[in-house]
Amino acid sequence: MLGSWWQQVVRDLVGVERAERSFYVLILLLALVVALALVTLGRGIRSLKRRLTRFGSRFAPMPVARVGALVVTVFLIVLVVNGTINRGVLGAAERSGQAADQGTAEGIEQPWEPERSGSPSSLETWDTLGKQGRTFVAIGPTPEQIADVTGTDAPTPIRVYAGRDSAPTISGVADRVVAELERTGAFDRQMLAVVTTTGTGWVNNNVASAFEYVGGGDTAIAAMQYSFLPSPMAFLADRTTPQEAGRELFEAVYQAWSDRPEDARPQLYVFGESLGAYGGMAAFSSGQGLAARVDGALLVGPPNFAQPWKRITEERDPGSYERLPVIDGGRNIRFASDPADTDLPVTWEKGRILFWQHPTDPITWWSSDLLLSRPDWLREPLGPGVDPGMRWLPFVTFWQVTLDMVFATDVPSGYGHTYGSEAVSLWAEIIDPPSWSDEATERARHAMAGQ
Numbered sequence: 288m289l290g291s292w293w294q295q296v297v298r299d300l301v302g303v304e305r306a307e308r309s310f311y312v313l314i315l316l317l318a319l320v321v322a323l324a325l326v327t328l329g330r331g332i333r334s335l336k337r338r339l340t341r342f343g344s345r346f347a348p349m350p351v352a353r354v355g356a357l358v359v360t361v362f363l364i365v366l367v368v369n370g371t372i373n374r375g376v377l378g379a380a381e382r383s384g385q386a387a388d389q390g391t392a393e394g395i396e397q398p399w400e401p402e403r404s405g406s407p408s409s410l411e412t413w414d415t416l417g418k419q420g421r422t423f424v425a426i427g428p429t430p431e432q433i434a435d436v437t438g439t440d441a442p443t444p445i446r447v448y449a450g451r452d453s454a455p456t457i458s459g460v461a462d463r464v465v466a467e468l469e470r471t472g473a474f475d476r477q478m479l480a481v482v483t484t485t486g487t488g489w490v491n492n493n494v495a496s497a498f499e500y501v502g503g504g505d506t507a508i509a510a511m512q513y514s515f516l517p518s519p520m521a522f523l524a525d526r527t528t529p530q531e532a533g534r535e536l537f538e539a540v541y542q543a544w545s546d547r548p549e550d551a552r553p554q555l556y557v558f559g560e561s562l563g564a565y566g567g568m569a570a571f572s573s574g575q576g577l578a579a580r581v582d583g584a585l586l587v588g589p590p591n592f593a594q595p596w597k598r599i600t601e602e603r604d605p606g607s608y609e610r611l612p613v614i615d616g617g618r619n620i621r622f623a624s625d626p627a628d629t630d631l632p633v634t635w636e637k638g639r640i641l642f643w644q645h646p647t648d649p650i651t652w653w654s655s656d657l658l659l660s661r662p663d664w665l666r667e668p669l670g671p672g673v674d675p676g677m678r679w680l681p682f683v684t685f686w687q688v689t690l691d692m693v694f695a696t697d698v699p700s701g702y703g704h705t706y707g708s709e710a711v712s713l714w715a716e717i718i719d720p721p722s723w724s725d726e727a728t729e730r731a732r733h734a735m736a737g738q
Contacts, residue, residue: 336360384487384515388417388450395425402445404467411467417450417512419488424448428496428734433504436730437722441504445471446495450488451512457531460511461539473507474544476553478718480508481540483533483559483567486521488512491560493735494587497710498558500731501718507553511536518562519692522590529566533559537570541580555580556717560587560706561650564596574599578619578638583717587643587706591654596642609663610646610670624670625701626712639717643710646670647702649691657685672702708732 336356343352401408403424405416413421424446433441447467454460473479480498484490490510499506513532514521521529537557544552557577559567564586571577573595577584589596599620603612614620617631620640629641644651652664661679669675678684691703700707711731715723 332360332364335363384517388419388487388515390418392418392422395422397421398425400443402443402471404446404448408470409467410470411447411449411453411463415450415453416448417452417488419484419490420448420450420510420512423488423490423492423495423510426492428499428504430504432734433500436500436727436734437503439503442476444499444502444504445473445476445507447471447473447507447509448488449511451515457513457528458535458539460513461532461535464509464511464536465539465543468507468509468540468543471507473509474547474553475551476507477505478502478507478556479540479544479553480506480556480558481537481567482508482510482557483529483536483563484510484512485560485562486514486516486518486529488514489518490563491587491706491710493707494558494560494585494710494714496735497708497714497731498556498585500711500727500734501714501720501723503720509536509540513566521562526565526592529562530569531566533563533566533569537567554582554718557581557584558586561590561704563587564589565593568593568595571595574614574620574640578640581638583639583641585641585643585710585713585717587710588648588650588704589642589644590650591652599642608667610644610652610667623713626709626716629713629716635716635719639719641713641717643706643713645672645702645704645706647672647698648704649688649695650704653688653692655685657688658682708735711735 339356339359340349340352343355346352347355397413398406400406403409404411405413405421405424416424427444427446430441430443433444445468447464449460449463449467451460453463468474468479478498480495482490482495488511490508495508498508511532514525514528516525541555544555557567559565567584568577568586568589571580577595586596591597599614600609600612603609603614604616607613611624611628612622613631614622616633618633618636619638620642621629621631621635622642622644623629624643624645629635646664646669652662654662656662657679659681661684664670665677665679665684669677695704697703698705701709708731711728715728
């Protein structure tokens with residue numbers, strides 16, 4: 288009953304319709320089934336240990352037999368679990384993801400513009416882009432839509448992409464992205480953004496389109512697919528590949544960008560969301576290292592284990608909050624849950640790095656540390672949208688946040704793990720174009736709402 292009440296409070300805070308009572312009956316039945324399964328499993332493990340103890344007692348003293356039985360039982364459990372996850376669950380998830388990757392989302396058609404990968408002019412065929420890649424290159428604002436927002440003529444934004452099947456290795460896929468950048472003339476644009484995608488190759492179109500609106504269409508965005516695993520699976524079982532992809536893609540693009548004369552290079556930006564933010568940060572050892580190599584970055588909803596995000600957060604200025612850190616007064620690195628949070632008294636210098644994270648995003652705040660220790664974000668004043676009655680309880684809070692991750696994107700923009708058209712305001716702060724205005728921000732957000 289208490290859990291039901293908590294959920295109703297949270298739904299009211301984020302503007303989601305309350306669940307019907309039948310939903311909680313279903314949850315109760317599901318909890319009962321899970322409890323029975325766990326009890327049965329526990330009894331089975333206990334029975335196995337007893338049998339091993341009896342067997343071992345034939346050859347060794349009882350204390351030794353008990354210890355030996357415990358060691359063997361733990362070993363067998365680890366062996367079975369690892370085998371089940373690696374060959375069973377992960378294998379099935381990858382096969383399922385690979386099959387789904389062959390499809391094309393409803394309403395998505397092959398682009399004909401030479402500025403897009405997958406077009407007839409492209410080095411990357413439409414079929415190799417993957418489902419998310421096909422969606423990415425087929426959508427986005429048109430020159431006419433951008434001109435309506437900015438009041439000036441706009442070129443077609445460049446979007447290049449390479450699917451996982453385009454090359455045998457991650458570095459090979461990254462090289463194909465660079466080849467597409469060269470083909471489309473991306474290095475002659477005013478702005479170039481390197482994106483690390485989520486597990487299946489997804490790019491948040493709100494963030495991408497906002498970049499293109501604020502850049503007046505004189506932009507190029509480079510992205511690639513590195514996996515077929517859905518993000519939740521990659522989040523739990525494969526944290527290496529996103530980092531490899533983030534490093535390989537950025538370094539390949541950075542090398543090609545560096546080879547051009549300084550006065551003939553586009554401004555260089557980085558963005559990524561969730562697992563993409565985690566992977567994208569792998570190319571940089573620190574926040575200052577990131578600020579030194581790019582003109583700006585927008586890193587959205589990073590998971591709690593992401594580095595250097597976690598280290599930056601821990602080294603925040605005294606008196607600032609974990610959920611909204613201030614770093615060196617905000618000279619290069621800033622955090623925001625809302626566009627107004629970027630407003631700090633210190634001048635924001637070149638190399639503007641912005642972490643966009645909601646206080647209600649369980650992806651950002653989940654950590655195994657929640658099992659036994661209270662985090663700073665629950666010691667401080669709670670952020671907007673967080674249940675004012677939320678308290679840390681050993682084990683309980685960990686499972687609350689764990690379950691919240693399942694529904695993290697089933698909430699309106701501005702809450703949980705849903706990041707929307709507020710990206711326009713944030714890109715405007717990062718890029719700081721001289722002719723941009725608050726009115727242009729509103730026009731862009733209105734245009735994005737109609738896409």
